[in-house]
Amino acid sequence: MTPVTFGTAIRMLKENGGPEREVRSLHIELLTTLQTPQWPQKPGTGAQTLDRAAPRERKQTAGAESGPRPGPESTPARAPTPGVRPPTMRKIRANAIAILTVAWILGTFYYLWQDNRAHAASSGGRGAKRAGGRPEQLREDRTIPLIVTGTPSRGFDEKAYLAAKQLKPGEDPYRQHAFNQLESDKLSPDRPIRDTRHYSCPSMSYSSDLPATSVIITFHNEARSTLLRTVKSVLNRTPASLIQEIILVDDFSSDPEDCLLLTRIPKVKCLRNDRREGLIRSRVRGADVAAAAVLTFLDSHCEVNTEWLQPMLQRVKEDHTRVVSPIIDVISLDNFAYLAASADLRGGFDWSLHFKWEQIPLEQKIARTDPTKPIRTPVIAGGIFVIDKSWFNHLGKYDAQMDIWGGENFELSFRVWMCGGSLEIVPCSRVGHVFRKRHPYNFPEGNALTYIRNTKRTAEVWMDEYKQYYYEARPSAIGKAFGSVATRIEQRKKMNCKSFRWYLDNVYPELTVPVKEVLPGIIKQGTNCLESQGQDTAGNFQLGMGICRGSAKNPPAAQAWLFTDHLIQQQGKCLAATSTSVSPGSLVVLQACNPREGRQRWRRKASFIQHSVSGLCLEAKPAQLVTSKCQADVPAQQWQLLPHT
Numbered sequence: 336m337t338p339v340t341f342g343t344a345i346r347m348l349k350e351n352g353g354p355e356r357e358v359r360s361l362h363i364e365l366l367t368t369l370q371t372p373q374w375p376q377k378p379g380t381g382a383q384t385l386d387r388a389a390p391r392e393r394k395q396t397a398g399a400e401s402g403p404r405p406g407p408e409s410t411p412a413r414a415p416t417p418g419v420r421p422p423t424m425r426k427i428r429a430n431a432i433a434i435l436t437v438a439w440i441l442g443t444f445y446y447l448w449q450d451n452r453a454h455a456a457s458s459g460g461r462g463a464k465r466a467g468g469r470p471e472q473l474r475e476d477r478t479i480p481l482i483v484t485g486t487p488s489r490g491f492d493e494k495a496y497l498a499a500k501q502l503k504p505g506e507d508p509y510r511q512h513a514f515n516q517l518e519s520d521k522l523s524p525d526r527p528i529r530d531t532r533h534y535s536c537p538s539m540s541y542s543s544d545l546p547a548t549s550v551i552i553t554f555h556n557e558a559r560s561t562l563l564r565t566v567k568s569v570l571n572r573t574p575a576s577l578i579q580e581i582i583l584v585d586d587f588s589s590d591p592e593d594c595l596l597l598t599r600i601p602k603v604k605c606l607r608n609d610r611r612e613g614l615i616r617s618r619v620r621g622a623d624v625a626a627a628a629v630l631t632f633l634d635s636h637c638e639v640n641t642e643w644l645q646p647m648l649q650r651v652k653e654d655h656t657r658v659v660s661p662i663i664d665v666i667s668l669d670n671f672a673y674l675a676a677s678a679d680l681r682g683g684f685d686w687s688l689h690f691k692w693e694q695i696p697l698e699q700k701i702a703r704t705d706p707t708k709p710i711r712t713p714v715i716a717g718g719i720f721v722i723d724k725s726w727f728n729h730l731g732k733y734d735a736q737m738d739i740w741g742g743e744n745f746e747l748s749f750r751v752w753m754c755g756g757s758l759e760i761v762p763c764s765r766v767g768h769v770f771r772k773r774h775p776y777n778f779p780e781g782n783a784l785t786y787i788r789n790t791k792r793t794a795e796v797w798m799d800e801y802k803q804y805y806y807e808a809r810p811s812a813i814g815k816a817f818g819s820v821a822t823r824i825e826q827r828k829k830m831n832c833k834s835f836r837w838y839l840d841n842v843y844p845e846l847t848v849p850v851k852e853v854l855p856g857i858i859k860q861g862t863n864c865l866e867s868q869g870q871d872t873a874g875n876f877q878l879g880m881g882i883c884r885g886s887a888k889n890p891p892a893a894q895a896w897l898f899t900d901h902l903i904q905q906q907g908k909c910l911a912a913t914s915t916s917v918s919p920g921s922l923v924v925l926q927a928c929n930p931r932e933g934r935q936r937w938r939r940k941a942s943f944i945q946h947s948v949s950g951l952c953l954e955a956k957p958a959q960l961v962t963s964k965c966q967a968d969v970p971a972q973q974w975q976l977l978p979h980t
C-alpha cells in the first residue's frame with residue numbers, strides 16, 4: 336500500500352516540475368550565455384529565481400552566480416535592433432569586457448557578503464518603510480550571547496551535513512523522530528511539492544511593499560533532513576526581500592552542530608540554549624533577537640508551499656493585531672508524501688483544552704463565496720503563525736513559566752482575541768507539516784503533567800468562572816501545582832482584556848456549556864419564569880411567561896422544567912421552534928418530545944438559550960416566545976437556568 340501511494344505522489348510531483356526545473360534551466364541558460372560574450376536574455380525574471388536558488392547551487396555554479404546582474408540598459412552585446420545605429424566592433428568588445436569585469440567584481444562581493452547584502456536589500460528596497468532604520472539600528476547595538484551568524488564564504492556542504500547523521504543499517508527509522516527518517520533522508524532538501532492552493536489563489540496580488548519577516552524555528556533533536564528541508568523550502572519559495580533572517584533556536588539538542596552548520600547558509604542564524612527550555616521560552620528567545628518587524632514562527636519539520644508568506648504578511652500589514660496562520664497541509668510521517676489538507680477547517684477545542692480541527696460552522700460555510708477569504712478561528716494550532724513583533728511584545732509574548740510544549744496555543748489564542756486582536760487562517764497560504772502520533776522527546780516532568788500545568792495556567796488566567804468546566808473535564812488538574820500566575824493576571828488587567836464570556840459569545844459560541852444529564856429546575860428571566868399555559872382551542876400547548884411562584888427548589892408544575900443535553904422538557908412535552916430556518920420571529924411551542932427532532936434541540940450559550948439548528952435565541956415577547964437573532968443587549972433573551980438543588 337505505502338509504496339504505491341508514495342510512488343504516485345512522487346510521479347505527481349515530477350509531472351508538476353516545480354521550481355527545480357525552472358532553476359535548472361535558468362542555470363543552463365546562464366552558463367551558455369557566459370561562455371559567449373552575451374548577457375542573460377531575461378535579466379528581470381532571472382533575478383529573483385537566482386536569488387532563491389543561490390545557496391543550493393553555489394558550489395557548482397559559483398561563476399554563473401555572479402549575483403547582481405546589469406539591467407536591460409547595459410546589454411549592448413545583443414544584436415542591434417532595427418532603427419538603432421549599430422555600434423562599431425571595437426565598442427562592442429570594450430563594452431563586453433567592461434561588463435564582464437564589473438560583473439566579476441560584483442559577483443565576488445556578492446559571494447562574500449551575501450548576508451549583509453540581504454539586509455541592505457530589505458532595508459533599502461521594497462520593505463524600506465517598515466524594515467528600514469529602526470530594526471537595523473537595534474541589530475548593530477545589541478550584543479547577543481551565543482548567537483552564531485555563519486561565514487557564508489566557507490560554504491555549506493549539504494551532502495556532508497546529511498551524511499553525518501544517516502541511519503545505521505537495521506536501525507528502526509521511527510525510533511528517534513517518530514516519523515520515517517529513512518524516507519525523509521532519501522528526499523532532496525529542495526524537492527518540489529504540489530501547489531495545493533485553491534485555483535483562484537495564484538491570481539491574487541499582494542502589496543509590493545510587504546514587510547520583511549524574521550522566521551523563527553525552534554527545535555530539539557530534529558532530524559537533519561527535515562530541518563534542512565524546512566530551511567531550504569523557506570529560502571527557495573520566498574522572495575528574498577521578505578526574509579530578513581531565519582533564526583534557529585536549538586533547544587539543547589544533543590549535537591550542537593545540527594544547528595551550527597546550518598549558519599553557513601546565508602541568512603541562517605543559530606541560537607543555542609545551554610539547557611532544555613522548551614518551545615515556549617525558546618520562541619521568546621528567538622523573538623527577542625529578531626530584527627524584522629514581523630515574526631514568523633515555524634515548526635522544524637515543515638515545507639512551505641508556493642507564495643506561502645505573501646498572503647499572511649498582507650493581512651498583518653493591513654492590521655497589525657491580526658495573528659494569522661496558513662492551512663497546514665499534511666506531510667505523511669510514513670512516506671513523506673505531501674497531501675493537501677481541507678480548506679474548510681478551523682481550530683477548536685473542548686473543555687479539557689484539547690485541540691481539534693473542526694469544520695467551520697454551517698452558516699459560515701454557506702456564507703463563504705470567496706474561497707480566498709481568511710477564516711476566523713477560535714484558536715490556532717500553534718506551530719505555524721505570523722504576528723507583528725510589537726503586537727507580540729505588547730500582548731506579553733508568551734507565558735514564560737509554561738514548560739516544554741502544549742497549552743501555549745490556547746493561552747496565546749485567548750489573549751489575542753480577548754485583548755483586542757483576531758486570529759485567522761489564510762487559505763491561500765499553505766505549509767506542509769509532519770504530523771506525528773507521539774512526541775519523540777522526553778518531558779522532564781512527564782508529558783501529561785506538563786500539559787496539565789500549562790493548560791491549568793491558561794484556565795486560571797483566562798477562563799474566569801468557566802474554568803470550572805475545565806476542571807470538570809480534566810479532574811486530574813485539580814490540586815496540581817502550577818506556579819504563580821500573578822504577573823499574567825496583572826498583564827491581563829493592564830491591557831483591559833475582555834471576559835471569557837465575551838469570548839464564548841462572540842468568538843466560539845459553538846463551545847457549549849456542559850449540561851448535566853437531567854436537571855430539574857426553573858427558567859427565569861427577571862422575576863418571571865417560563866411556564867406552560869395549557870391548551871388553546873385548537874389543542875396546541877401554549878407557552879408564556881408568568882411571575883415565578885414557589886421557589887427554584889419547589890416550583891409549581893407549570894414552571895418546572897427538565898434540562899437534558901439538548902431538550903427542555905415538561906411532562907413529556909418539549910420546547911420546539913416552529914421553524915428550523917434561520918428566519919427570525921418564529922413561534923416557540925410545546926410538542927411531544929422527540930430527541931431526534933431538530934426543532935427541539937437547544938443549547939446554553941452564555942445566558943442565551945440557543946436553538947441548535949437555526950442558531951437563533953429564545954426571546955420572550957409579551958404574549959409568546961419566539962426565536963430571534965441573538966443579541967447580548969436584549970434582556971428578553973437573557974435566561975437563568977436555576978436547578979433544584
Ligand SMILES: [Mn+2]
Nearest residue numbers: 634636718769
Ligand atoms: Mn510539529
